[in-house]
Each structure stands twice: as C-alpha cells, then as structure tokens.
Amino acid sequence: MEVKKSLFDNLQNFFGFEKFKGEQEEIITSILSGNDTFVIMPTGGGKSMCYQLPALMSDGTAIVISPLIALMKNQVDQLRAFGSTDSIAHFLNSSLNKTETAKVKQDVLSGETKLLYVAPESLSKQENIDFLRDIDISFVAVDEAHCISEWGHDFRPEYRKIRQIIGQLGENIPIIALTATATPKVQQDIQKNLQMQNSQVFKSSFNRPNLFYEIRPKKNELKEIIKYIKSQNGKAGIIYCLSRKKVEEVAETLNVNGIKALPYHAGLDANTRATTQDKFLMEDVQVIVATIAFGMGIDKPDVRFVIHYDMPKSMEGYYQETGRAGRDGGEGNCIAFYDQKDIDKLAKFMKDKPVSEREIGTQILKEVIDYAESSVCRRKQILHYFGESYNESSCSNMCDNCRSPKERFEAEADLLAVLRLINTLGENFDAEHIINILAGLEDAEMNTFSHDEMPEFGSGKDRGVVIWKSVLRQAVIHNFLGKDIDSYGILKLTKYGKSFIDAPYSIKFIINTDFDKIKASDDDEVKGGGGALDDVLLGMLKDLRKKIAKQKNIPPFVIFQDPSLEEMASQYPINMDELKQISGVGNGKAMRYGAPFIELIKKYVEENDIDRPQDMVVKSTVNKSSLKVSIIQNIDRQIPLDDIASSKGLGMPALIQEIESIVSSGTKLNLNYYIDDVIDEDKQDEVFDYFRTAEEDSIDLALAELGEGDYSREEIQLMRIKFLSELGN
Structure with a gap:
C-alpha cells in the first residue's frame, strides 16, 4: 500500500490540524501497514479521523x-468540505434513489471516491456485493463495532454477518473496527466475530474528567429540570427519555414554560429529524428531548448538559449518551433521575423475551441499578465497568458521591437477619413481604400465611423500613440475593448469600434515604404558588388592575382574576415569558394587559431587593392541551356543548370549567350559538348588565343578586364566559 505523503503533511493538508490526538498516529500507521486494527476510543476522542485520514x-x-444514516451524511458532508470535490466521499444506503445510486457507483468505479459509507443492510444485498468485488478496496472500517455483540447496548443481528461478507469481497483486506463503548466481554465478542484475535488493540482511557455525574431521586422531576435549564443561561442540552410519548410530553412542557425545545425520535419522519438536528446545531433551539436515537449522527461540541429523565437500559447507553456533553473539553453536566419503579418497568418488558436474551438484559440492567444506588465514586464505577482501574481521589469532586459522601452503616447483623429469614421461608417471597415481616407491618398476605406469628415478625421494628429497604436492595446489588423476574421478584439466595449465612463478616451498606424516603405524591404537579404571598405587592397589583379597569370601562376581574394576582405576588414575574407561566394568564392576556404589571413588579423587586424564587411554577399543559384544542375546534364548528361533553367523556360542569379556563387565559370563544338556544335574550341582557357593574365575578354573589329561582348556576357560568370573552379578550 503506497503512502503518498507523510502523515503530518496529510493531517495538515486535509484537516488543518497541527498534531494528532491521543493514539491516532499509531492507529493510522497500523492500518496503513495493512494490519487488522481494533480501536476502543470514547466519544469525542477523534475516532473517525483514524479511518478517514488513511483512506484519503x-x-x-x-x-x-x-449503522446510522444521519452519521453517514454528517461525515460525508464534512469530508466534502475538506476535499476539493463532492465525489471524494459517498454513502450507499436505502435513502438514495436509483439515479443517485448510479452516480455513487460511477464515482467509485472511476477511482474518485476515497470513502464509501455503507449500512450493514445495504452491504448484505447481493447486487452491492457484486459491485464491491469489482473495485479496489483499501480497507474496511467497521464503525460502532459494539453492535456485533449481544452484550453491547445496541446489538444488531445484521452486524454478525459482516465478516462473512468481507470474505466475499476479496482476500487479505485489512479491517479496522472502532467503538466508543466496549466492556472486556464485548471486546472479546467483537474480535472473535470479526476474526481479529491477532489485531493490534488500541484502548484509550474512558475517563472524561470534565464531566460531572449526578443521580437525583425522581420527584417533581419536570420542575427540577425546568429550574435547572433556566439556570443555564441558554446553554445547549439534551434530555433523554425511554418512550416517544414521554419525549413529546417533556418537549411540550418545556416550550410552555418558555424553553425552546424540540422532540426527536424514530417515529418522526426523516425530514423532521434532519431539520431538528440542524436547528440544534444552529442554536435556534436550546434543548432536544429525545430517545436514544438522537446524538449519534451529529457532532455538536458545546452540549453543556445531558439529562436522563429515565435511567437508560445499560451502562454503555448511559456512558455514550452522557458522552455527548462537553466534547470540546468544556463544562458538561450529566444528571440522571432515578426511580426503582422505572427499573421494574424495564425488567417487566424483558419478561417475555427468550431466556438467554432476558438473562443478558437482566445482568446489564443490574449494573445500572448498582451504579444509581451506590455511594462509590461514579467515575470509578463507570471506568471499572469498562475494565479500567481508577483512583477516586482523581475525581476532584466531579461526581455527587465524591462531593457529598453518603452515610454508611455496619450491616452484618441486618444482612444476616434478612438472608436467614428468606432461607426459613423457602425462598418464596419478594422484598416487600420480607421487609413487612422484619418491620412488623400487617397486611393481608401476612395473615394468610400466619407470618405475623413468626418470631421474626417485628424483630427489626426499631431499625425502621428505610434500613431494611437499603439492606434488601444492596443485598441484591452485592449478589447475596437474586431477584426472580419470572416469579414477580421473588428473592433467591445465591452461593454468596448461602456462604454469608455460614460465615458472616463485617460489611458496610449505605442508607439510601434519597431513594427510599421519596414517594411520588399527588401534589407532584405544582398547581400554583411556590413562594410566600407578598401582601404589599398584592395590594399594589389590585390598585393597578382597578386603575386600568376604570380606563377601559370594564370590571377589574376581566383583566386578571384574583388567583392570578396572588400568584404574581408570590412568584414576582418580571418578563413576558414568566408572566405567561402564571395560571390564568395565557398569551392573549399577557400581550393585552401584561406590560404595566411586569413593570410594576420589576420596579418593586428592585426597590425592595427581593430574592425571587428561581423555580417558577411549572405550567403544565401536557395531557390537557390536546383536550383544550379539541374543545376550541368543536366550539368553532358550533357543536352543541352537551355533545362536546359527551364525546370527551366529561360532565357539563367539567366541560364548562375547561371552557372557563380557556377564556380566562385570554382565548376568545363565541358561545352565542349555544347560549341563544338555552337562555332567553332578556335574561342574557340582565346577567350581562350585572357583570358590567360587579366588583367580583363570583357565581354565588350573582345568583344571590339575580335570584336563584330565576337562574341556574350553569346559566350564570355560561354568561360569565360570554362576558369575559367579549370584554376581556
């Protein structure tokens, strides 16, 4: 193989760099020498250079x-920018039409193309194998090589056929396999499958010293995320969710709360996904909310935070996704929200898979739990997982466990009590039942089996449920117990558990108070308020409302209702985006009446040196927004309200409440088509005149004034909606 110029000349000529990164020079020399070469290099380490330069x-x-069409396109575009002609690099995949495919093949046959990117599915087509047999192949690069292994986080069966196909393309073709994540097990799998046992292996350190790793308990997570992003001053970030539905919900909630965000998942068409990536690269959008499909095909060096709304299914997935932060060496914060319920859900999904796949999946998932719940340095755990030893003192407090060490306790006696009890019960019960026995908690199952009569019942009452949960969970993590997913989480003793019963020894466990004490509560979604009510400011806001009402000759409540003013007096919104987050203030009302209120609050905050609550109320329209849109559309089409209520599974009072919410936020609705059918014109005029002069918009006061015998509550509510819509909006 002829080397046309020195490596450094080519590096500078093609890419404009003065020096190589890490082991790039040795790797490139190896493949240029015709050696099979295996590269394990973390995201951001310069993997693509290792095959691009020798190819050129x-x-x-x-x-x-x-495996990724987006990655191919991105790299081909970059290479064309460096090269003098577009034909220097091409891709061959299912996204091309016949004419485009013919052009690619023509350029390759003419010798103009130095790199041809191929998806494994395209590679296995006989017509492409026949075509590639006729060209001069310098070497084959297998990118994302972990896809070969069932133990990798992104296993693809078609990757298993690659070696066989390369054998059909010619003899002694050098192979360079590259991956950003490979445990020792995955590494062996890749080498064995590609028949590269004698290859030169280059393994870079997986340590990313600029990344800060943190696990948070999953409680009020949307509020936490919004608060965090707003503190980032417009810095770019990615949020990963496990389901498409959750991606859509989180993206919508961020937008409603004044954060520019877009969803990204495989359910969107290719054009939408490409546009979304471009907007993120061009900083037209601050945050992408995505399934794992996002980030592998783009190279944005200044992603400043990666948030896992859901814990990922594997440590490889976690490492690769967090690795998209701080690729320029700058700040990169990696926050994951952890809840045991999410892990249980993932375990349940695996239940119906083939036995071998389920066993592998369960072990991979166990590593995620171990990582999330452990008090050990996060960096040490990640690097240990990838077969790299690490001294946690080097972490420099760049993870939550090193920055705030968790409390430990001597667990020998507790662990022994748990294991002995499980053994006594014949390994037939789950963790919850074991905890209930030790803590002395009665339930139906306890009475059924008469376990409340056992000497162990209540024997650990003084230790408390938190300690027993901590012991059970860590007994599983440390492999004293196994959890049988097929049998709904029944606990079984492992050989280590049995030997511990025979010969116990001192062992320290962590009190996992963060995760054990926190339960998702009904008030997780904050409805309003958040700070203490400022009575002085509230009085000033009411005076301002009265003044504007007089100028416009409308009642004060038409402008903003009392609950909205009260929320303003506790949250201190000082710009239009923040004002729109106040309940009862939609876009219309904010634009029409908001400016003087913002001005007053801003001045008040400055003059009184107010420390504003940073976590503005999370305004949640998720799950409700589609209902509201549908109601508005039905009213526009003049569908009778009782028909709308019936089609939406609502009672009339609930529907009217939704309509009131829409109107009080500033949207104009015309209900005349319905009101004219159910309320006499004279009665309409009387109620309208009442609200025109009323100080308050109370239905009860209106009924008392107008006569309860003459009007129903529903009629007054409908007229109040008409009044607010016509005068206020």
Whole structure:
C-alpha cells in the first residue's frame, strides 16, 4: 500500500490540524501497514479521523460500515468540505434513489471516491456485493463495532454477518473496527466475530474528567429540570427519555414554560429529524428531548448538559449518551433521575423475551441499578465497568458521591437477619413481604400465611423500613440475593448469600434515604404558588388592575382574576415569558394587559431587593392541551356543548370549567350559538348588565343578586364566559 505523503503533511493538508490526538498516529500507521486494527476510543476522542485520514492517503476506496444514516451524511458532508470535490466521499444506503445510486457507483468505479459509507443492510444485498468485488478496496472500517455483540447496548443481528461478507469481497483486506463503548466481554465478542484475535488493540482511557455525574431521586422531576435549564443561561442540552410519548410530553412542557425545545425520535419522519438536528446545531433551539436515537449522527461540541429523565437500559447507553456533553473539553453536566419503579418497568418488558436474551438484559440492567444506588465514586464505577482501574481521589469532586459522601452503616447483623429469614421461608417471597415481616407491618398476605406469628415478625421494628429497604436492595446489588423476574421478584439466595449465612463478616451498606424516603405524591404537579404571598405587592397589583379597569370601562376581574394576582405576588414575574407561566394568564392576556404589571413588579423587586424564587411554577399543559384544542375546534364548528361533553367523556360542569379556563387565559370563544338556544335574550341582557357593574365575578354573589329561582348556576357560568370573552379578550 503506497503512502503518498507523510502523515503530518496529510493531517495538515486535509484537516488543518497541527498534531494528532491521543493514539491516532499509531492507529493510522497500523492500518496503513495493512494490519487488522481494533480501536476502543470514547466519544469525542477523534475516532473517525483514524479511518478517514488513511483512506484519503491510500490507493483505492475504503468501505466504512456504519449503522446510522444521519452519521453517514454528517461525515460525508464534512469530508466534502475538506476535499476539493463532492465525489471524494459517498454513502450507499436505502435513502438514495436509483439515479443517485448510479452516480455513487460511477464515482467509485472511476477511482474518485476515497470513502464509501455503507449500512450493514445495504452491504448484505447481493447486487452491492457484486459491485464491491469489482473495485479496489483499501480497507474496511467497521464503525460502532459494539453492535456485533449481544452484550453491547445496541446489538444488531445484521452486524454478525459482516465478516462473512468481507470474505466475499476479496482476500487479505485489512479491517479496522472502532467503538466508543466496549466492556472486556464485548471486546472479546467483537474480535472473535470479526476474526481479529491477532489485531493490534488500541484502548484509550474512558475517563472524561470534565464531566460531572449526578443521580437525583425522581420527584417533581419536570420542575427540577425546568429550574435547572433556566439556570443555564441558554446553554445547549439534551434530555433523554425511554418512550416517544414521554419525549413529546417533556418537549411540550418545556416550550410552555418558555424553553425552546424540540422532540426527536424514530417515529418522526426523516425530514423532521434532519431539520431538528440542524436547528440544534444552529442554536435556534436550546434543548432536544429525545430517545436514544438522537446524538449519534451529529457532532455538536458545546452540549453543556445531558439529562436522563429515565435511567437508560445499560451502562454503555448511559456512558455514550452522557458522552455527548462537553466534547470540546468544556463544562458538561450529566444528571440522571432515578426511580426503582422505572427499573421494574424495564425488567417487566424483558419478561417475555427468550431466556438467554432476558438473562443478558437482566445482568446489564443490574449494573445500572448498582451504579444509581451506590455511594462509590461514579467515575470509578463507570471506568471499572469498562475494565479500567481508577483512583477516586482523581475525581476532584466531579461526581455527587465524591462531593457529598453518603452515610454508611455496619450491616452484618441486618444482612444476616434478612438472608436467614428468606432461607426459613423457602425462598418464596419478594422484598416487600420480607421487609413487612422484619418491620412488623400487617397486611393481608401476612395473615394468610400466619407470618405475623413468626418470631421474626417485628424483630427489626426499631431499625425502621428505610434500613431494611437499603439492606434488601444492596443485598441484591452485592449478589447475596437474586431477584426472580419470572416469579414477580421473588428473592433467591445465591452461593454468596448461602456462604454469608455460614460465615458472616463485617460489611458496610449505605442508607439510601434519597431513594427510599421519596414517594411520588399527588401534589407532584405544582398547581400554583411556590413562594410566600407578598401582601404589599398584592395590594399594589389590585390598585393597578382597578386603575386600568376604570380606563377601559370594564370590571377589574376581566383583566386578571384574583388567583392570578396572588400568584404574581408570590412568584414576582418580571418578563413576558414568566408572566405567561402564571395560571390564568395565557398569551392573549399577557400581550393585552401584561406590560404595566411586569413593570410594576420589576420596579418593586428592585426597590425592595427581593430574592425571587428561581423555580417558577411549572405550567403544565401536557395531557390537557390536546383536550383544550379539541374543545376550541368543536366550539368553532358550533357543536352543541352537551355533545362536546359527551364525546370527551366529561360532565357539563367539567366541560364548562375547561371552557372557563380557556377564556380566562385570554382565548376568545363565541358561545352565542349555544347560549341563544338555552337562555332567553332578556335574561342574557340582565346577567350581562350585572357583570358590567360587579366588583367580583363570583357565581354565588350573582345568583344571590339575580335570584336563584330565576337562574341556574350553569346559566350564570355560561354568561360569565360570554362576558369575559367579549370584554376581556
């Protein structure tokens, strides 16, 4: 293989760099020398350079096998920008039409193309194998090589056939396999499958010293996320969720709360996904909310935070996704929200998979739980997982466990009590039942089995439920117990558990108070308020409302209702985005009446040196927004309200409440088509005149004034909606 110029000349000529990164030079020299080469290099380490430069320097065309169409396009665009002609790099995949495919093949055959990116599915097509046999192949690069292994986080069966196909393309073609995540087990799998046991292996450190790792309990997580993003001053970030539905919900909630966000998942068409990526790259949007499909095909160096709304299914997935933060060496914060319920859900999904797949999946998931619940340095755990030893003193407090060490307790006696009890019960019960026995908690199952009569019942009452949960959970993590997913989480003793019963020894466990004490409560979604009510400011806001009402000759409540003013007096909104987050203030009302209120609050905050609550109330329209849109559309089409209520599964009072909410937030609705049918014109005029002069918009006061015998509550409510819509909006 002819090397046309020195490595450094080519590095500078093609890419404009003065020096290589890490082991790039040795890797490139290895593949140029015709050696099979295996590269394990973390995201951001410069993996693509390891095959791009030797391809540009070699005779013939390098075949790059990659599973991601977006990644291919991104890299081809970059190479064309460096090169003098577009034909220098091409991709061959299902996104091309016949004419485009013919053009690619023509450029490759003419010798103009130095890199040809191929998806594994395209590679296995016989017509493409026949075509590639006829060209001069410099080497084959297998990118994302972890896809070969069932133990990898992104296993793809078609990757298993790659070696067989390369054998059909010609003899002694050098292979370079590259991956950003490989445990020792995955590494062996890749080498064995690609028949590269004698390859030169280059393994870079997986340590990313600029990344801060943190696990938070999953409680009020949307509020936490919004509060965090607002503190980031517009810095770019990615939020990962496990389901498409959750991606859509979180993206919508962020937008409603004044954060520019877009969803990204495989359910969106290719054009939408490409546009979304471009908007993120061009900083037209601050946050992408995505399934794991996002981030692998783009190279944005200044992502400043990666948030896992849900814990990922594997440590490889977690490492790769967090690795998208701080690729320029700058700040990168990695926050994951953890809840045992999410893990249980993932375990349940695996229940119906084939036994071998389920066993592998369960072990991979166990590593995630171990990581989330452990008090050990996060960095040490990540690097240990990838077969790298690490001294946690080097972490420099760049993880939550090193920054705030958790409390430990001597657990020998507690663990022994748990294991002995499970053994006595014949390994037939789950963790909850074991905890209830030790803590002395009665339930139906306890009475059924007469376990409340056992000597162990209540024997650990003084230790408390939190300690027993901590012991049970960590007994599983440390492999004293196994959890049988098939049998709904029944606990079984492992060989380590049995030997501990025979010969117990001192062992320290952590009190996992963060995760054990926190239960999702009904008030997780904050409805309003958040700070203490400022009575002085509230009085000033009411005076301002009265003054504007007089100028416009409308009652004060038409402008903003009392609950909205009270929320303003506790949250201190000082710009339009913050004002729109106040309940009862939609876009219309904010634009029409908001400016003087913002001005007053801003001045008041400055003059009184007010420390504003940073976590503005999370305004949640998720799950409700589609209902509201549908109601508005039905009213526009003049569908009778009782028909709308019936079609939405609502009673009339609930529907009227939804309509009131829409109107009081500033949206104009015309209900005349319905009101004219159910309320006499004279009665309408009387109620309208009453509200025109009323100090308050109370239905009870209106009924008392107008006569309860003459009007129903529903009629007054409908007329109040008409009044607010016509005068206020």
